[in-house]
Amino acid sequence: MTRPYNFSAGPAAMPESVLRLAAVEMLDWQGSGMSVMEMSHRGKAFMSICETAERDLRELLAVPSQFRILFMQGGGLAENAIVPLNLSRGGAVDFVVTGGWSQKSAKEANKYATARIAASNEADGHTSLPTPASWKLGKDAQYVHLCSNETIHGVEFHELPDLKALGCDAPLVIDFSSHVASRPVDWSRVGLAFGGAQKNLGPAGLTLVVVREDLLGHALAVCPSAFDYKTVADNGSMYNTPPTYAIYMAGLTFQWLKRQTAGGLSGVAAIEQQNKAKAELLYSFIDNSQFYQNKVAKDCRSRMNIPFFLRDEARNEAFLSGAQAAGLLQLKGHKSVGGMRASIYNAMPLEGVQALVSYMREFEMTQA
Amino acid sequence: MTRPYNFSAGPAAMPESVLRLAAVEMLDWQGSGMSVMEMSHRGKAFMSICETAERDLRELLAVPSQFRILFMQGGGLAENAIVPLNLSRGGAVDFVVTGGWSQKSAKEANKYATARIAASNEADGHTSLPTPASWKLGKDAQYVHLCSNETIHGVEFHELPDLKALGCDAPLVIDFSSHVASRPVDWSRVGLAFGGAQKNLGPAGLTLVVVREDLLGHALAVCPSAFDYKTVADNGSMYNTPPTYAIYMAGLTFQWLKRQTAGGLSGVAAIEQQNKAKAELLYSFIDNSQFYQNKVAKDCRSRMNIPFFLRDEARNEAFLSGAQAAGLLQLKGHKSVGGMRASIYNAMPLEGVQALVSYMREFEMTQA
CATH class of the missing domain: 3.40.640.10 (Type I PLP-dependent aspartate aminotransferase-like (Major domain))
Known part of the structure; x- marks a missing residue:
């Protein structure tokens, strides 16, 4: 499973x-x-x-x-x-x-x-x-x-x-x-x-x-x-x-x-490459979307915590319940900011971010 | 096992x-x-x-x-x-x-x-x-x-x-x-x-x-x-x-x-009966021994932590290594008191105290 x-x-x-x-x-x-x-x-x-x-x-x-x-x-x-x-x-x-x-x-x-x-x-x-x-x-x-x-x-x-x-x-x-x-x-x-x-x-x-x-x-x-x-x-x-x-x-x-490796690197240097790849995937999807947005200046966006918003916030609940059903858990944003937040720490594999992006794309299409 | x-x-x-x-x-x-x-x-x-x-x-x-x-x-x-x-x-x-x-x-x-x-x-x-x-x-x-x-x-x-x-x-x-x-x-x-x-x-x-x-x-x-x-x-x-x-x-x-029961009692009242029985077993063995001793006044002896001493402290190391081999772990006393200490908290079954008393009896005999 x-x-x-x-x-x-x-x-x-x-x-x-x-x-x-x-x-x-x-x-x-x-x-x-x-x-x-x-x-x-x-x-x-x-x-x-x-x-x-x-x-x-x-x-x-x-x-x-x-x-x-x-x-x-x-x-x-x-x-x-x-x-x-x-x-x-x-x-x-x-x-x-x-x-x-x-x-x-x-x-x-x-x-x-x-x-x-x-x-x-x-x-x-x-x-x-x-x-x-x-x-x-x-x-x-x-x-x-x-x-x-x-x-x-x-x-x-x-x-x-x-x-x-x-x-x-x-x-x-x-x-x-x-x-x-x-x-x-x-x-x-x-x-x-x-x-x-x-x-x-x-x-x-x-x-x-x-x-x-x-x-x-x-x-x-x-x-x-x-x-x-x-x-x-x-x-x-x-x-x-x-x-x-x-x-x-x-x-x-x-x-x-210590066992992590990527492109000839290991340890923290390796996980940093993976973290960069994961963050770039999610930010570039959001930036290319008219449906989602991230409000943080590009030069200081976190690789770990990515708050994002549906431009139509009335769809938040549907987004979250659909995510839960798709096996994408705990995406609700912090109460002081609202919207969504994807925390993609070291232990989150690239596949997890790919699954999130796929879901976000599908959700947008079903709402069109 | x-x-x-x-x-x-x-x-x-x-x-x-x-x-x-x-x-x-x-x-x-x-x-x-x-x-x-x-x-x-x-x-x-x-x-x-x-x-x-x-x-x-x-x-x-x-x-x-x-x-x-x-x-x-x-x-x-x-x-x-x-x-x-x-x-x-x-x-x-x-x-x-x-x-x-x-x-x-x-x-x-x-x-x-x-x-x-x-x-x-x-x-x-x-x-x-x-x-x-x-x-x-x-x-x-x-x-x-x-x-x-x-x-x-x-x-x-x-x-x-x-x-x-x-x-x-x-x-x-x-x-x-x-x-x-x-x-x-x-x-x-x-x-x-x-x-x-x-x-x-x-x-x-x-x-x-x-x-x-x-x-x-x-x-x-x-x-x-x-x-x-x-x-x-x-x-x-x-x-x-x-x-x-x-x-x-x-x-x-x-x-x-909450699942513990003893003599019609349950929960903490039941575990208290078990704790009394465990402590009485160990204290009465020590008190009846010329080889071991506990120095605490009888009216305020702890049911949980029982410091005891070999009257001949030169045998401490042999006692501890034998205990370890017999599957009786972490019996060394606190450095400020010395000797031994048996902590017999709720999770210690009566069988554990029985095993300790058996070992203490056998150890005493081998040292005679």
Whole structure:
């Protein structure tokens, strides 16, 4: 039986082979007699699972040695507080607002710091990216925050800003929740990156933080110990009991990612080619249609989250119920944007996007 | 094949039937075409899973209607900060210290409140319970905190204190991580209870909070939104993306628990009888032995976590390697206590404890 294609924005589709292996290993991980869920996080078996996951992720994302990889909990929304608790020193922070997520981050940071809006695309409904040269960055900023892929509005940074070239010495913080591991990261431009796992890495409940070592150790006194990056780093992500099964599933996903190949490339470079092909297929179909539309400027369209609209919105319900019947799941747009949204993360095969485009073409014809 | 018996203190053994069902449903939950891991937390399928889990838990623990059930993240160590962030109002809090966990809780609370030690059993190495009449409770305490089962030291409250009868109007906060759902809770004596799931409820990464409604809405300004109980309650535990798969696994465990029966009882009352029988078997064997010992006072011995020692500690390694070979896993004691620890949570069958006692008897004979 073919599984349906699941376009959920997150928690999202996972590679089928990863799920199959997890099912096989559910009662007995590699002869241990235990499910991974049942293992002490301090035992040899789980420690090896966790260390392998971290090593594979470091290799996949080419994380330099001066960065620490932390496995945490609470997702992006918790990090909206945890980042300023750790990095703001109670001072000023500059936010580049490009959609719903960076907006939320700025609001939460105001609890701990002076959150300033250095740039915003709110005036055009979050459909463009303000050019870095126009950002108002303060000399006193403790860090600059941006969301490198806006899950709701479908806006993606295809190049991270070079803050130094803009005359700014502050570290760059990126929320890369919804495109982590879909493309390489230029770590020379980043101080800290965070993301919930539930789009490209694994199940919900695991949060990834990659942080440059010199940024550790500056938490505010009111930062809970379990969320102090230095405490987490010093304890190898095991100050509190980590979400062990989610780490295991992420580890299996990393191994799947390492096996990906395309045009002589492998790993993240390979999946990036696949992601480009998938996104181009869907955007070019939409752009060539009089029936559907995407409103995001072409230079900053997300490869992962593609919001689109039927020009006649009265047909939305029919579109969604037909999609469901055709095995194309969870295509409804976010309530703040409306319309549809196709999230096509790493685990979505090209065939899934082809099936979506075929359905969209057919639906349009039946409505003519 | 018989699975080994797993005595891990947490993450801990889960019911075999729960793991089997999870394996079967891994790729396709009830005809949805999705793994539970792949479902949007706001979709109908996962919402029904989450609502059923909450309803079953409320029924199992007989949680009164004026209490809210919250599914959170971060475990007991995060709650050590989250509770005072929500309940202390920056004032004074009284702690009853009975072991490693309540000690940690008091230390962390000092970041947000004046944490006072109302009573402590440190002088006798955390092997007794100070009687409630001796507790020094302040009139100005915002709440009184205790750990109702100390996982490391094996000390359990078999009756919760009646603070009102002690002349104290403050709400009682209990950390019931390691014996939740192993016995009924007297909610008339409790204001808030919290616990990590990874002992009796499900996989690590899920935290349960049960809180009386009048205690919501008093969080300090520096409380992260994702950990403000009122925000969590107002959003049905979905302010941030919840740990969906862990909630699903906990829900399956709740259904397993509802099916338990013993002597005309069912659910938690039935599992309590089983837990009593398991603990009595192990304690009476130890007490009748000259080779093993348990140091905790008889009136407050934990039914869940049983630390024990070989009188000749030079034999510890031989004991542990023999146990491993006999299919008795994860018996090493916590590093702060030493010796051995058998954690015999709900999912440990009586047969597992019988197998442990048989092994202990045989080991003693081979060492004679």
